[in-house]
Amino acid sequence: MKLQGLDIDVVRKGSGQPLLLLHGGGGPIAQMPFADRLAEKFEIFAPTHPGFNGSKIPKHFTRVDDLVFLYLDLLDELDLTDVVLMGFSMGGWTAAELAVSNSSKLSRLILVDSVGVKVGGREDRDIADVFALPGEKLAEIMFHDKTLAPDPAEVPDEQLQIVAGNRTALGVYTWDPYMHNPKLPHRLHRIKIPTHFIWGASDGLVTTDYGKKFCAMINGATMTIIEEAGHSPQLEQPDRFVDAVLDMAG
Numbered sequence: 001m002k003l004q005g006l007d008i009d010v011v012r013k014g015s016g017q018p019l020l021l022l023h024g025g026g027g028p029i030a031q032m033p034f035a036d037r038l039a040e041k042f043e044i045f046a047p048t049h050p051g052f053n054g055s056k057i058p059k060h061f062t063r064v065d066d067l068v069f070l071y072l073d074l075l076d077e078l079d080l081t082d083v084v085l086m087g088f089s090m091g092g093w094t095a096a097e098l099a100v101s102n103s104s105k106l107s108r109l110i111l112v113d114s115v116g117v118k119v120g121g122r123e124d125r126d127i128a129d130v131f132a133l134p135g136e137k138l139a140e141i142m143f144h145d146k147t148l149a150p151d152p153a154e155v156p157d158e159q160l161q162i163v164a165g166n167r168t169a170l171g172v173y174t175w176d177p178y179m180h181n182p183k184l185p186h187r188l189h190r191i192k193i194p195t196h197f198i199w200g201a202s203d204g205l206v207t208t209d210y211g212k213k214f215c216a217m218i219n220g221a222t223m224t225i226i227e228e229a230g231h232s233p234q235l236e237q238p239d240r241f242v243d244a245v246l247d248m249a250g
Contacts, residue, residue: 014039024089025170051169119213141204200229
């Protein structure tokens with residue numbers, strides 16, 4: 001699609017109520033099995049953030065709010081209403097900011113292991129520093145089952161370049177301040193639609209304690225914790241994940 005003069009890749013599949021799916025820092029996830037199951041119930045729209053999956057990031061894109069306005073334009077361009085908005089990690093932060101800005105086209109909000117707020121004090125490390133941790137330690141905090149973490153030695157060079165590009169884009173959008181917007185907690189009261197958090201019990205990037213405190217910032221929000229899953233419950237426990245989504249939005 002052309003949006004704001006940019007070429008944006010959007011995966012579209014399934015039928016039913018529209019579901020706008022915003023991926024996290026690992027890149028697009030619409031080809032995972034969980035998405036195919038959800039496509040039996042929803043019509044999925046899954047854009048790739050500029051800068052991810054080998055795409056270019058415009059020079060004027062420097063913050064998460066650039067994605068927010070891009071996807072508000074996407075909703076207008078596709079003339080979507082009654083949309084279930086679901087975001088993962090950085091995409092969850094984007095989804096929360098979007099719902100704060102304008103939820104007129106949205107029916108529900110689902111945040112999956114989302115970053116975006118600071119729940120502790122100034123010196124507290126609420127969110128692990130993914131840019132400072134070595135790969136082995138990062139896999140340890142991201143996955144319940146460490147064998148599911150990709151082995152760089154087995155990843156083709158072309159894919160490694162995409163991974164490096166994704167990491168760079170993640171830094172552009174989330175580095176300063178790191179992985180959160182200090183003003184967002186003061187704006188979350190604007191979210192009036194049903195909101196549900198889904199969290200991996202073994203997430204070491206943003207723990208369940210972080211998730212519970214984030215959840216408490218949105219009036220009436222509820223939460224499902226998925227056992228035997230880390231930062232990506234949709235990958236480690238796809239069936240339990242889909243069940244949680246359908247319980248909320250099905």
